[in-house]
Amino acid sequence: MAENEVSMALLPAPTCLTFGCEAAQMWVGSTSRKTDMAYSDDPDYRPTIGILLYPGYTLLDLAGPQIAIGNQGNTLLFWKDMNPVRGDNGPELVPTTTFAEYDGNIDVLLVPGGFGVEDAMSDPEIIGFLQRAAKTARVVSAACTGTLLLAAAGLLDGRKATTHWFAYEAIERNFPKIELVRNARVVTDGNVFTSGGVTAGIELGIRLLAEAKGDRVAATTELAMCYDPEPPFGTGSPSKAGPDLLKAAIKYAQKIGTEKLWLAAA
Numbered sequence: 436m437a438e439n440e441v442s443m444a445l446l447p448a449p450t451c452l453t454f455g456c457e458a459a460q461m462w463v464g465s466t467s468r469k470t471d472m473a474y475s476d477d478p479d480y481r482p483t484i485g486i487l488l489y490p491g492y493t494l495l496d497l498a499g500p501q502i503a504i505g506n507q508g509n510t511l512l513f514w515k516d517m518n519p520v521r522g523d524n525g526p527e528l529v530p531t532t533t534f535a536e537y538d539g540n541i542d543v544l545l546v547p548g549g550f551g552v553e554d555a556m557s558d559p560e561i562i563g564f565l566q567r568a569a570k571t572a573r574v575v576s577a578a579c580t581g582t583l584l585l586a587a588a589g590l591l592d593g594r595k596a597t598t599h600w601f602a603y604e605a606i607e608r609n610f611p612k613i614e615l616v617r618n619a620r621v622v623t624d625g626n627v628f629t630s631g632g633v634t635a636g637i638e639l640g641i642r643l644l645a646e647a648k649g650d651r652v653a654a655t656t657e658l659a660m661c662y663d664p665e666p667p668f669g670t671g672s673p674s675k676a677g678p679d680l681l682k683a684a685i686k687y688a689q690k691i692g693t694e695k696l697w698l699a700a701a
Contacts, residue, residue, distance in 0.1 A: 474542060474573060474647050482508040482647040485541035485568060487584070488520040488530055489561060491551015496578040496636050497528075500545055503640025503656060507648055511541065513568075515560055523550040534564040539571035543643055547636070548579030548599060556587040565590065574646055576628040578636035585629070586610040594624040599632030600673050601688060618674065634671070637662060 474482060484504055486497055501510060514520050514530035521527045546565065555561050565588040569575045577585045582598035583605060585591050592612040597619040598605075606615045616622045620635045621642050628646075630639035641662070645653035670676040676684070 480648070482542035482573075483511060483540055484508050484543045484545055484643075485511045485513055485532075485537075485572070486545045486547065487561070487565065487581075488512050488514040488528055489549075489551055489555040489558070490521055491523040491554065492520070492547045492549035493579060493633065494522045494524065494526050495633050496547030496549060496581060497545070499634065499636035500576070500578055500630075500640030500643060503637060503660065503662075504543065504644040504647065505640075507644055507652060507656065508542070513537065513564065534560060537564065537568060541568065541571070542573045542647060544568045544572040544575045545643075546577040546581035546584050548577070548581040548583070548632075552580045552583050555584055562588045574626050574628060574643060576630075576639060576643060578630045578639050579632045582606070582629045585627075586613060591627065591629075594627055595622050596624065596627070596629040597622040597631055598629065601632070601685070618672065634664075 474480060482504070484501065486501065488497075511532045512528060512530045513532050513534060515534055517530055517533065519527035519529050544565070561584070565584065569588070569590050575585065575590060577596075577598075579599045580602050582591070582596050583602060586596070586606060586609070591610065593614075595614045595616050596606070597616045600617070603615060603617055606613055619631060621628065621630045621638050623629075623642065628639060628642060630636050637660075641653050641657050644656055670680055673681055
């Protein structure tokens with residue numbers, strides 16, 4: 436197997452189907468931040484957020500974190516060229532910057548998840564860009580299954596990390612050097628931040644903002660966003676959903692995913 440090539444074929448059913456899942460943890464870990472103003476003493480400082488695009492990204496994995504930190508910073512969207520990049524449920528985004536134009540000017544590297552993540556993991560241009568960007572970014576982060584891309588780039592070896600519960604076995608089987616934290620919303624290990632599935636990316640963005648601009652700015656932003664979720668059915672984590680809904684969720688993901696499924700049949 437070539438370097439950076441990962442076999443995802445195909446995962447066993449998530450172990451949460453044994454119904455032994457623990458309750459979700461809101462935040463695990465510690466950060467590199469020493470003061471309330473992490474990157475600059477200038478209150479007008481605006482961090483630069485660099486977001487990876489790739490075919491099949493999930494829009495909320497990108498937009499959730501970005502809406503939390505983006506209003507306090509500047510956002511760049513990276514791809515190989517300047518052509519629009521289509522997400523896994525349809526929307527297209529136009530890149531602002533190509534991989535070749537990256538000049539080390541980002542503070543936060545953000546990698547979204549999505550049903551295109553498996554193909555992205557085997558793309559040497561994407562992996563190479565992530566490795567270059569991680570060397571200069573103050574913070575490296577991933578939402579949802581974007582964690583798999585950081586893992587494929589070798590950026591999570593020896594670190595704690597989390598991901599969407601669909602992908603727990605993908606991490607444990609293919610990346611044994613990573614300490615997977617199950618049932619966590621956000622996990623930090625030094626300057627590396629990862630989140631659970633989809634909506635947990637909003638909390639990731641708030642944590643990233645706290646790292647960049649301090650707790651007070653992040654807390655104010657949380658209030659301004661009205662981020663105080665009240666899920667209609669209370670089934671948003673495996674520990675709360677029950678066996679029937681877990682199986683249905685896996686089948687749903689397979690139905691809307693690509694032909695190269697990295698999920699196992701329920």
